[in-house]
Amino acid sequence: xxxxxxxxxxxxxxxxxxxxxxxxxxxxxxxxxxxxxxxxxxxxxxxxxxxxxxxxxxxxxxxxxxxxxxxxxxxxxxxxxxxxxxxxxxxxxxxxxxxxxxxxxxxxxxxxxxxxxxxxxxxxxxxxxxxxxxxxxxxxxxxxxxxxxxxxxxxxxxxxxxxxxxxxxxxxxxxxxxxxxxxxxxxxxxxxxxxxxxxxxxxxxxxxxxxxxxxxxxxxxxxxxxxxxxxxxxxxxxxxxxxxxxxxxxxxxxxxxxxxxxxxxxxxxxxxxxxxxxxxxxxxxxxxxxxxxxxxxxxxxxxxxxxxxx
Amino acid sequence: xxxxxxxxxxxxxxxxxxxxxxxxxxxxxxxxxxxxxxxxxxxxxxxxxxxxxxxxxxxxxxxxxxxxxxxxxxxxxxxxxxxxxxxxxxxxxxxxxxxxxxxxxxxxxxxxxxxxxxxxxxxxxxxxxxxxxxxxxxxxxxxxxxxxxxxxxxxxxxxxxxxxxxxxxxxxxxxxxxxxxxxxxxxxxxxxxxxxxxxxxxxxxxxxxxxxxxxxxxxxxxxxxxxxxxxxxxxxxxxxxxxxxxxxxxxxxxxxxxxxxxxxxxxxxxxxxxxxxxxxxxxxxxxxxxxxxxxxxxxxxxxxxxxxxxxxxxxxxxxxxxxxxxxxxxxxxxxxxxxxxxxxxxxxxxxxxxxxxxxxxxxxxxxxxxxxxxxxxxxxxxxxxxxxxxxxxxxxxxxxxxxxxxxxxxxxxxxxxxxxxxxxxxxxxxxxxxxxxxxxxxxxxxxxxxxxxxxxxxxxxxxxxxxxxxxxxxxxxxxxxxxxxxxxxxxxxxxxxx
Ligand SMILES: Nc1ncnc2c1ncn2[C@@H]1O[C@H](COP(=O)(O)OP(=O)(O)OP(=O)(O)O)[C@@H](O)[C@H]1O
Ligand SMILES: [Mg+2]
Numbered sequence: 001x002x003x004x005x006x007x008x009x010x011x012x013x014x015x016x017x018x019x020x021x022x023x024x025x026x027x028x029x030x031x032x033x034x035x036x037x038x039x040x041x042x043x044x045x046x047x048x049x050x051x052x053x054x055x056x057x058x059x060x061x062x063x064x065x066x067x068x069x070x071x072x073x074x075x076x077x078x079x080x081x082x083x084x085x086x087x088x089x090x091x092x093x094x095x096x097x098x099x100x101x102x103x104x105x106x107x108x109x110x111x112x113x114x115x116x117x118x119x120x121x122x123x124x125x126x127x128x129x130x131x132x133x134x135x136x137x138x139x140x141x142x143x144x145x146x147x148x149x150x151x152x153x154x155x156x157x158x159x160x161x162x163x164x165x166x167x168x169x170x171x172x173x174x175x176x177x178x179x180x181x182x183x184x185x186x187x188x189x190x191x192x193x194x195x196x197x198x199x200x201x202x203x204x205x206x207x208x209x210x211x212x213x214x215x216x217x218x219x220x221x222x223x224x225x226x227x228x229x230x231x232x233x234x235x236x237x238x239x240x241x242x243x244x245x246x247x248x249x250x251x252x253x254x255x256x257x258x259x260x261x262x263x264x265x266x267x268x269x270x271x272x273x274x275x276x277x278x279x280x281x282x283x284x285x286x287x288x289x290x291x292x293x294x295x296x297x298x299x300x301x302x303x304x305x306x307x308x309x310x
Numbered sequence: 311x312x313x314x315x316x317x318x319x320x321x322x323x324x325x326x327x328x329x330x331x332x333x334x335x336x337x338x339x340x341x342x343x344x345x346x347x348x349x350x351x352x353x354x355x356x357x358x359x360x361x362x363x364x365x366x367x368x369x370x371x372x373x374x375x376x377x378x379x380x381x382x383x384x385x386x387x388x389x390x391x392x393x394x395x396x397x398x399x400x401x402x403x404x405x406x407x408x409x410x411x412x413x414x415x416x417x418x419x420x421x422x423x424x425x426x427x428x429x430x431x432x433x434x435x436x437x438x439x440x441x442x443x444x445x446x447x448x449x450x451x452x453x454x455x456x457x458x459x460x461x462x463x464x465x466x467x468x469x470x471x472x473x474x475x476x477x478x479x480x481x482x483x484x485x486x487x488x489x490x491x492x493x494x495x496x497x498x499x500x501x502x503x504x505x506x507x508x509x510x511x512x513x514x515x516x517x518x519x520x521x522x523x524x525x526x527x528x529x530x531x532x533x534x535x536x537x538x539x540x541x542x543x544x545x546x547x548x549x550x551x552x553x554x555x556x557x558x559x560x561x562x563x564x565x566x567x568x569x570x571x572x573x574x575x576x577x578x579x580x581x582x583x584x585x586x587x588x589x590x591x592x593x594x595x596x597x598x599x600x601x602x603x604x605x606x607x608x609x610x611x612x613x614x615x616x617x618x619x620x621x622x623x624x625x626x627x628x629x630x631x632x633x634x635x636x637x638x639x640x641x642x643x644x645x646x647x648x649x650x651x652x653x654x655x656x657x658x659x660x661x662x663x664x665x666x667x668x669x670x671x672x673x674x675x676x677x678x679x680x681x682x683x684x685x686x687x688x689x690x691x692x693x694x695x696x697x698x699x700x701x702x703x704x705x706x707x708x709x710x711x712x713x714x715x716x717x718x719x720x721x722x723x724x725x726x727x728x729x730x731x732x733x734x735x736x737x738x739x740x741x742x743x744x745x746x747x748x749x750x751x752x753x754x755x756x757x758x759x760x761x762x763x764x765x766x767x768x769x770x771x772x773x774x775x776x777x778x779x780x781x782x783x784x785x786x787x788x789x790x791x792x793x794x795x796x797x798x799x800x801x802x803x804x805x806x807x808x
Contacts, residue, residue: 180679182671189668192657198617199648199655200669200722201637259659 008253008260011305012268015251015297019272023279031282038154038161040274045152045167046071046229046238048270050222051245052174053103053215055266058249059178060211061191061258062110062117067219068241069128070099072234074223076132078148079141079233088146095227096220102128103216107209117212125242132235141233151228163225170218175263187211191258244273247294251301272297315378317342317509318363318478323372325358327709330701332358333533335372340478345500345510347524347541351553351741352713353699355533356513357399360480363511364396365389377477387416393477395470397484399513399712399739400652401462403469405455409448410434413469437468440499441492459487459649459735460603460767467496471503479503480511483712485519486738487649489603489767490802497523515713515741516768517546529553550742558743566753566777569593571629572761573644573730575614578623583609585785587623589763591730596752596762597790598772600801601782607765608649610787611732614763615639615646627730640669645728647719649735649765655719656707663689663703665718670726692721696751697744712739720748724755731755733764737771749775769801783807 024032050067057064074095081091106124110117151163178184186207189197197204226238250256251272252265273294280290320338324331333355340346350356361367363374365383374381376392383389386396403412410431419429431450438448441464448461457465467484470476485493500510500523514520520527521541529537529552537544537552550558573591578584583606591597601607612618614625616634624631627642636646648655656665663685667674674684689703696717700710707715716739723731737745752762752775766772772779773793780790781804788804 176679182675182680185664185668185671185680188660188664189657192659193654195648195654196657196665196668198636199646201635201640202668203637259657 008262008305009265009268012252012265012272012301015301016268016272016275019275019279019297023275023282027279027282031279036278036282038159038164040271040278041164042152042154042161042229043278044270044274045163046222046226047241047244047248047273048167048267049170049225050219050241051248051266051270052170052263053218053222054242054245054249055174055252055254055261055263056178056187056211057117057215058246058254058256059191059258059261060187060208061194062208062211063121063246063256064103064106064212064215064219065118065121065242066102066106066124066128067215067222067245068238068243069125069132070102070216070219071223071226071238071241072236073102073128073132073135074099074220075227075230075237076136076141076233076235078224078227079143080135082143082146082148083141088148091146092148092224095224096217099216099220099223100213101216103219104209104213106216107212110212111205111208129235136233136235138235140235143231143233145228145231148224148228149231152225163228166221166225170221171263171267174218178263183207183210188259191260193259244270247273247298251298253305269301272301314342316340316375317377318381319375320359320363321373321375323359323362323369323374325355325362325367325370331533333362333369336530336533336535338528338535340509340511341526342509343504343507344525345504345512345523347520347527348511348513348530349520349527349549349553350530352717352739352744353711354530354553356530357482357711359530360396360482360511360513361398363389363478364394364480366396390416390473393473393475394480395473395476395478396480397466397470397482399482399486401459401466403454403462403465405453407454408451409438409454409457409465410450412454412465413437413472415469417473433472434468437472438464440471440502441468441495458603458608460489460492463487464492471499476508478509478511482513483515483739484512485514485516487735487767490769491602491806493519515739515745517549517742520549521546531555553741554743558746566594566596566756568595568777569759572627573614573763574626574629576624576626578610578613578625579621580606580609580613581619581621583785584613584782584787587782587785587787589780589787589790591761591763593729593759593761594756595778596756596764596776598776598779598793599763599765599782599787600769600772600779600805601765602805603767605782605805606785607782608734609785610782611646611734611763611765615644615732617646640726640728643729644732645669645723645726645730646732647723647734647736649738651715651719651738656715658708658715659706661704661706662693662698662700662710662718665707666692666703666722666725669722688725692725695724696721697747713741713744716740717744724751729760731760731762731764733762735766736764737766737768745771769798769805772801773798781805 077098078091078095081094106120109115109120152161154161186202189202190204248269249261249266251269254261276293277290316339318340322335323333324335325333348356362369365386365388413434414430419426434450524541527541528535569592571590571592575587575589578587587610599607613620616636616639632638632642666689667685674680686703693700698717699714707718776793778790778792781788
């Protein structure tokens with residue numbers, strides 16, 4: 001029991017259950033139930049997948065501010081490739097590849113160029129947004145999704161769409177990588193104490209580059225999911241997504257100082273934010289109240305977490 | 311002693327961390343104008359008790375009195391204001407600030423509400439002068455992060471001394487990283503402070519220091535006070551027995567036959583230090599490097615291990631000039647124990663097991679995935695082998711006592727099973743019994759054909775442990791000579807350049 005309470009995801013799980021119960025009481029007609037749950041899971045998918053990447057980056061002691069722009073870039077690339085008639089596989093591959101490359105570049109600049117990740121990705125946030133807009137000619141790109149839209153549409157009843165299953169599968173894979181592979185252990189070590197990592201012969205630069213590239217890959221997948229939700233390539237989409245991803249990680253017990261965080265916590269954090277948003281809508285609270293509530297929850301969650309760690 | 315009221319009285323002080331009791335109703339009385347030694351094995355609860363006195367930790371039970379008045383500090387600043395200053399076991403300096411800024415930290419002198427740099431420098435200078443009597447002085451504006459561990463320790467002590475109104479000075483292993491000359495100066499300062507009526511509470515694992523400086527002692531074992539009295543009425547053996555709870559045998563067998571050369575350095579020159587270092591290290595031998603702080607001994611080990619750049623010269627491992635990165639060196643069978651376990655040696659936020667196995671994860675892989683079971687088994691083995699006090703393999707290293715953290719750092723090299731051990735202050739913070747056991751273990755490793763290159767500020771330790779010793783002075787390493795016929799005094803003189 002005591003051991004269980006020490007787990008970092010217990011706090012966000014409790015918060016999630018509490019908030020879910022609260023809205024179920026406040027809006028008993030519409031909020032509880034399978035259909036709304038499916039909707040909320042669907043709405044969480046994009047944030048969840050990109051915060052998986054962010055979890056690795058933050059565990060490492062870094063940050064990636066370019067995630068929102070990268071998602072927009074992927075959606076534009078996918079749309080452009082589909083428009084050119086090259087088919088779904090090529091579109092998805094190129095869309096994801098684009099952000100792998102940009103993530104890799106972030107990593108190279110941070111690790112080998114010795115520039116703080118905050119600055120590097122602040123730069124790439126702007127660059128990628130610009131590239132997306134340039135590539136899209138500053139407008140939304142309509143393209144026949146060729147079935148990609150089914151990724152995010154629910155089946156009959158409350159059946160989960162493929163995109164949600166994909167999110168879960170990626171999360172499980174991420175957790176396995178983190179806990180049971182040498183790579184994951186290296187990430188944890190670098191985030192806890194980079195000097196120790198070096199002393200123990202961990203190839204610090206290589207791991208850092210790999211983590212940013214991995215974050216890029218996951219962001220690319222998030223971008224594909226975003227495209228299949230919107231069915232257009234939108235260069236102005238997902239502004240501020242990076243902050244939501246950071247919030248998800250931090251609510252889930254991650255520390256911006258590195259070395260702390262968990263995949264389960266991050267997922268719960270992402271879900272918590274969706275539940276608050278959706279719940280507020282169901283109860284009829286205006287948008288500005290949602291934003292205040294979300295902000296308060298972030299600070300409270302982290303505050304409680306720090307107290308618990310004492 | 312009797313007659314005058316005590317400076318500090320502690321009654322029935324108890325403390326637990328979670329379900330682990332660390333102190334059981336400890337009582338303590340410190341006289342005015344005395345040096346009181348606190349003794350005990352690693353994890354006995356010394357630092358915890360000291361932290362309670364300094365307001366860093368809150369006791370679960372018990373009461374404190376300072377000069378007859380109730381004393382329940384709400385935090386370190388409050389304790390400071392009441393005249394209680396502490397030098398912690400682990401360095402607690404701000405690495406990015408300068409020497410003077412660190413020394414006045416928390417009590418910055420102000421003029422019209424603005425920081426007064428001049429006053430700060432004056433105060434810092436005065437405090438440092440107490441420790442250096444015109445000898446080596448630290449530049450007041452040097453960034454503390456760039457100083458060596460010993461220099462940082464001096465800054466830390468100066469910070470505690472910077473208060474004129476100090477009544478009780480608490481020192482938690484202040485000499486663990488200091489060289490002979492600095493220890494001498496510290497002792498002279500402490501004696502002067504005692505004359506002025508200050509009370510000093512002093513923790514150290516060096517019984518000779520206790521004998522020289524302390525009037526009274528208290529021995530803690532497993533969080534209980536098991537012995538106390540006047541230092542002159544007891545023997546070192548009695549103290550060690552009290553700490554360990556049983557008689558301790560200290561064997562020093564040394565009949566080794568060195569084999570072929572495994573590590574050879576030829577005119578190695580680092581970025582700044584060392585300037586010239588040549589040596590040959592053979593299998594089955596312990597080679598010591600004696601040198602003062604700043605002589606370049608740590609830099610030499612780091613350069614050999616590939617953590618710092620080698621500007622010129624050659625490092626050969628088993629005759630080969632391999633790649634010089636920590637990763638490559640570990641693959642070549644060379645491992646380094648860092649002098650600074652908190653900043654470099656250990657990832658304090660990770661568990662004992664993760665720290666222990668970090669440099670060598672391969673044996674933990676089962677079908678390509680890390681096995682928690684294998685990790686635990688490895689950790690449990692070394693916890694038992696080195697007598698490390700931890701709740702288990704999953705406890706965070708941050709929660710261990712200083713000496714037990716040091717043992718984890720040592721255990722990692724042993725787990726890695728390197729052939730050449732580069733040890734920088736290996737027994738730092740380790741208690742008397744464990745130090746003897748570690749010395750014995752090093753002997754066993756040599757018998758197995760491993761080679762050890764060791765740096766220590768304690769030259770008597772080098773003489774007790776090494777086959778040969780080389781002296782480093784201002785970045786230049788002298789020839790290695792057999793220890794038979796060397797004594798501590800001669801080494802000290804050579805290290806000082808005489
Ligand atoms: N924050 C903490 N959480 C849990 N346990 C702790 C914590 N701090 C200390 N302990 C435990 O309390 C015990 C006493 O620790 P303490 O640091 O007081 O020992 P010590 O006598 O100073 O030892 P050393 O000679 O190694 O410095 C140790 O077993 C340690 O593991
Ligand atoms: Mg201690």
